[in-house]
Amino acid sequence: MAFPRILSADEAAALIPDDAIVTVSSSSGLGCPDEVLAAIGRRFDASGHPRNLTTLHPIAAGDMWGVKGVDHIAKSGLLARIMGGSYPSGPSSAEPPEIWKMVTGDQIPAYNIPSGILFDMHREAAAKRPGVLTKIGMDTFVDPKHQGCAMNARAMAEPIVSRVEFDGEDWLYFRSIVPKVAIIRATTADERGNLSYEHEGGYLGPLDQALAVRNNGGIVIAQVKRVVEAGSLKTQSVFVPGILVDAIVVAPDQMQTTQTVYDPAISGEVRRPMSSFETPAFDVAKVIARRVAQELRHGDAVNIGFGISANVPRILIEEGQHGAVTWVIEQGAVGGVPLLEFQFGCASNAEAIVPSPYQFTYFQGAGFDMSLLSFLQIDRQGCVNVSKLGVRPHVTAGAGGFIDITARAKRIVFSGYFSAAAKLAIADGKLVIEKEGKVKKLVEAVEHISFSGPRAIAQGQDITYVTERCVMKLTRDGIVVTEIAPGVDLERDILAQSEFPLLVPKPPKLMDAALFNEALIGLELPARAA
Incomplete structure (x- = not known):
């Protein structure tokens, strides 16, 4: 094997042929090889090449806050x-990203393909197998009975997934797609192309992507912060071996993650004092997060998603319960404190960082105990939409790992506001609805099925919905209101604000009054079942 060449970003971009299938390792700003993507865009602007690329992004590439990622190559003629x-997603007031x-x-x-399935497709391509057989995504927008992952009419005309029968069961079948170029990122490369990840907040999936390309005769380009002498990296610190790498691009100013140049606690090199984590201010969102925290059990391994539930780890810190559960997130962190906002997808003080493809295998097989996730819409069958709002498509990023996580999860707690844009307050230990929301979030049928309620019932999954007004459970008969907030009128504020009938077979309990007061709630987590 020849040693990889150390090239400028523009020289590396010149290696990419027209009509190539290119796989890019990134999760928003985390691990994004932004310099190489920018160089591809510059080359196209100057020469019209490379043309007609197909790109694969197992989690996401870039954001709207300084790491453009895929937007560098979102050009007519370049991207096919x-x-x-x-x-990439952002506020409704912002100009949509070019890719949108x-x-x-x-x-x-x-x-929009579930992240875990996209990683599965890379492994199948690497081993030269025909494709992925999976039940992940059945009865959701992933299923060809619905959109088959298609985000627009042109994609509907070129289906990528089918339903097949195998061994007497129905499965979803994704044909392998063979990438010919991989653009990955690391912290350090040695002169032989060995890659280490000491400043990264997650490995993501570069090894799987590089294997898929190398085994099919393609080109692997690695963007790094620095190059060191051959043999100077510790053997066990090398995650991607140099035998898989063709070219190295040095980008010393690459961001660690969105709006973060470098934080050693994110990469596990130091540990932050617990006192350094801010706890959320007392407001309605905190009330919801507190109620979600009451669903946890001591010793659980708990996945957490974006939105209100992302504050639950800080509720546990505030209540002296940090460490009672182990957080697991799709970008790979296990344990520690999942971070918020621009740093979402990273954790500080993690116990371990697992490559994302393995984390998704853990999720797809339901090895964890429960998941805390958000919702945009809920319908009468208990289906949830997190992936599409037609009026503001760029505000939603797509499903990411949501479908891999929820497909077989034993317990799921969905959280969010009961209606959109309501004016809410808390006074004297009660919820006050000062102005009703403009848009109902409990709808007759969700716009996009990201989670299938009927499938959850058939599989015996335990599903809870927590809002500021009430707590609800999914049952075979429908969605049942089990708890109601103090200060809320059941008929006016809950039943009348749903487009479908909610079930109230017996008077709902009052939500814990402590949730609605600024003092600590005295959270105690019950032991998990044996």
Whole structure:
């Protein structure tokens, strides 16, 4: 094997041929090889090449806060097709990212594939197997009975998933797609191309992506902060071996993650004092997060997603319960404190960081105990939408790992506000609805099925919905209101604000009054079942 060449970003971009299938390792700003993507865009602007690329983004590439990622290459003629676990998103007031203009303008076929399945497709391509058989995504928008992962009409015309019968059961079948270029990122490369990840907040999936490309005769480009002497990296610190790497691009100023140049606690090099983590101010969102925390059990391994539930780890810190559960997130962190906002997807003080493909195997097989996730819409069958709002598509990033996580999870707690844009307050230990929301979130049928209520019932999953007004449970008969907030009128504020009938077979309990007062709630987590 020849040693990899150390190239400028522009020289590396020149290696990419027209019509290539390119896989990019990134999770928003985390691990994004932004310099190489920018160079591809510059080359196209100057020469019209490379043309007609298909790009694969197992989690996401770039964001709207300084790491453009896929937006560097979202150009007509350059990009011909895209498959992503999720996409850059941002506030409704912001100009949509260029990739969203291409998707919603039906300029290219675009697909939202569950992140774990996209990683599975890479492993199958690496081993030269025909594709992925899975039940992940059945009865959701992933299923060809619905959208088949398609994000627009052009994608609907070019299906990528089918339902097949195998061994007497129905399965979803994703054909392997063979990438010819991988663009990955690390912290350090030695002169032989060995890659280490000491400043990264997660490995993500570069090893799987590099294997898929190398085994099919393609080109692997690695963006790094620095190059060191051959043999100077510790053997066990090398995650991607140099035998898989063709070219190295040095980008000393690469961001660790979104709006974060470098925080050694994110990469596990130091531990932050617990006192350094801010706890959420007392407001309605905190009330919801506190009620979600009451669903936890001591000793649980708990997945956590974006939204209100992302504050639950801080509720545990505040209540003296940090460490009572172990947090697990799709970017790979196990334990520690999952971070918020721009750093979401990273954790400080993690016990371990697992490559994302293995974390998704853990999720797909339901090895964990429960998941705390958000919702945009809930319908009468208990289905949840987190992945699409037609009026503001770029505000939602897509499903990411949501479907891998929820497909077989034993317990799920969905949290969110009961209606959109309501004016809410807390006074004298009660919820006050000063102005009702403009948009109902409990709807007759969700716009996009990210989670299937009927499938959850059939599989015996335990599903809870927590809002500021009430707690609800999914049952075979429908959604049952089990608890109600103090100060809330059941008929006016709950039943009348749902587009479908909620069930109230017996008077709901009053939600814990301590939730609605600023003092600590005295959280005690029961032991998990044996």
